[in-house]
Amino acid sequence: MKRREFLSAGLLGTLALSGCMPKLKVEQRGEYRYEIRLQAADFELIPGTQTPGLGFNGQYPSPIIRAKQGRPVIIDVINELDEPTTIHWHGIRIDIAMDGVPFLSQKPIMPGEHFRYEFIPPDAGTFWYHPHMNSVVQLGKGLVGLLLVEEADSSQFSPEDYAADLPLMLKNWHLNDDGSFKPLSIPRYAARMGTPGNYETINGLNRPAMTVPANAWVRLRFANVDNTVVYKLRVKDRPAYIVSIDANPLSEPKPLEHHSIGSGMRVDIAVKTPAAGEEIVIENGKGRLYFEFMRLRAEDRPLKKATATTAPMPLPNPLSEPELDKAEKKYFVFEWEGAVTPADKAGKSKHAFWTINRRAWEGMGPNNIPEPLAKLDLGKSYIFDLKNNTPHMHPIHMHGVMFKVIKSNKKNIEPFFTDTVLMEKNERVQIAFVADNPGRWMYHCHVIEHMKTGLMGYIEIS
Template identity: 40%
Template structure:
């Protein structure tokens, strides 16, 4: 069996190379990961979240108030912050008034008990308008996570129904600042006074229906003031339903210290490709007082600036950049000798059928959660188009406590961020690119790519496995695995 320490040690050897499509070289960081954080006492943090339509405005709306759907009386996602070991008690109220517009909360990336996972029909009753529901769990991992609904997600998330969950305790050496950056596009009409349709057949059958306005924390290219010559943690969360970004930083040295909330051996950042629902924690060494560094998205015809970091104050650090690593993840190391099980992610519709559907939006949308048409499949099976309540057989039946090795095979010309509930994958290798060893709950598959992952099926229950381009999920690329 290969241990977690042995697996993650390989990152240092890869860190000096251009792993992710941006040229350059930098010395590898060698400081080892500290031991896993020790949970504190189980005190209780209580939160009420009320999903409701609220007329709210964000800076990127150009002064217009739009009918957003949010969990709180604010346009930006609420942030829940806990210490490791604390219990989160959440009272969810569905204040939406559209008949049948039920909700639930999926705590994305959290390895929680199955009955708290928030998937309607599979693990809980949907929360209908006027009803409420209570969640209670102790997150087992530190890091950066988020939460969202799991039915009609393309519209509910598109209107803003999401939040951020941060579990503190993973930074034995404090950084000089800690900044949250939430990436999201908005589908707005020409004068930014209303929303465009959130799902289109043409988009669903291709790479998704993209937003028209890009934002970070609800702003277009915000300026963020940070300490000068300091090591600043950037918690980058992609909550967009569709867009894949390739993030990079210019004007500052940068390192990746965590992926999907869990620590990795720090490695120099060239660029890191993030699909919907993926997170990356960076540490940047900021410029001297009065300087500027810029976060870019390189996955475009030309780099798109996302946010600028403006430095202010005396120098916080004078030593060479060598970012403090985060505490090790509390993930059981899988047995990598387990046999490989292929999982194939494929299309079910031809281009002609997609084009035909795109010409007639009427009748395309089916019951809440799923579209009437299915364009995508896992292992040649699509979730039935009749509704989320029509649960198909599991994709896999797994024995609790056993290690499993999967080969995720994308046989389509589109990218697919594949998300597993209740577990974290150990990402091993790709047939198309070098990847650093890391943990992830959402693995981005490039076109025609095969990525090997492994995990211990140590969390019993019925767990979703799906593409997190939400239109792909809601048009068939969704299934579940059973751990018993």
């Protein structure tokens, strides 16, 4: 088999050769240290072609950053691009100074400059990292990577309860047949669901197949790092279970029929593999139809631990439970403005298609920070009432907090914690959380073109 057709999950399930990993140094005192460089680089995405992308350490798939719950992480980021950047650690509840939003939480990292990010992840799970500047281009050309936080030591759960742990980074590229880029954003699509890509990949491969241990539980960590696409996942003709949504374990395994993840969202799925030689097909739904997305082939492999009867469940993360009876309500309406501002002060056309509470994001700079969408009191419980008055889906993401989805007018909700909620067209959702992390936190749609054309703001907790 060619490497692009079959990749072993034995190397910690990363689908990566040794050259795809950043330099990692684990100190005796338990710190995890990384050095990551942002570089222009050519990738082979379509076999036999080269794509002029942007990569962390010049690579795609990007280096996987591994950390451990409650242990310090130090990441030195060196900008070798010809434009400014920052790095946001999506879903991690950290100090505002480390959140990676230009001007709001840090100065941009200019070309040739270096910035050190330091934090202690309080939560375990599947997270990811990406720039928060010129996002359509920097993310669209490859600057996306996974951050996996291993669960703290416990007698109740160990990551080794899974015989394999597969990080699966989903991205749909905008490519011509020769590997060059098509336009990453077209205004008429930005005003709808976003400019669609045309070349689907999982860890940089189209419809990959991987080997996994036979007759054992494996954990599939799906992360949607795409600018636009909603993926609708299912395991064909075999029982599978959702064990975690956006890094938050459920109270018990939930049987998987299908599960949709919008841009920025993640889901961990547990599946018991079949006998050696048999395969599992994983599909992606488009409309009412499903198509093969990837497959797993079971092989005989020694197991470190006996296989459990049911899907192993990680412990809940240490989140504050909102007091719903005392919570203050805030209302947010997401709407389609449907207008194009003819030009900005420099004479350049400036698109503004989307609004939050009839306000499009104004942009910001070193001496220009707009007013927040809401000011919250530290330690207080809040319910946000979100109303999507548009005919398109929006994955609404909040930095700095995990919120609890408690109600929807379109589907039955069993309350769960997350950092991003996928809102259907004309859906009204209520989320609740404790404002326990002080700072100015971005609050936006994670369809990157929606974010860049108005559907963004921030909340202030103080």
